[in-house]
Amino acid sequence: MKYTDQFDDPNLPGEMVTTVWLREVSTGTDMxxxxxxxxxxxxxxxxYLGWQExxxxxxxxxxxxxxxx
Incomplete structure (x- = not known):
């Protein structure tokens, strides 16, 4: 899965791209x-802290x- 996003704040320009891979493994799901x-x-x-939370x-x-x- 891949998606893009951007901030509304003009001081934070550009487009961010987030890619998420999910794969089934014997103990659950690898992400x-x-x-x-x-x-x-x-x-x-x-x-990192944001994703962990x-x-x-x-x-x-x-x-x-x-x-x-």
């Missing part, structure tokens, strides 16, 4: 994500919390 065209003023570690929220949404009896 690979690349992002290109991120404005230079955005530190790379912020992108998003995936953590997704995990909490789809994995039920089943209390011990």
């Amino acid at each position: 690979r994500i690349t992002q290109e065209g991120i404005p230079a003023v955005i530190p790379a570690e912020m992108c 998003s995936l953590d929220k997704l995990m909490r949404l789809v994995e039920p919390e089943i209390p011990d009896a």
Whole structure:
């Protein structure tokens, strides 16, 4: 899956391209994500933190919390 996006802020010009690969593996799903065209003023570690936070929220949404009896 590949998609493009851009910021509304004129100080953050250009188009960003995000590519996501999903592949079934024996333990679940392998996911690979690349992002290109991120404005230079955005530190790379912020992108990693953003993805980690998003995936953590997704995990909490789809994995039920089943209390011990």
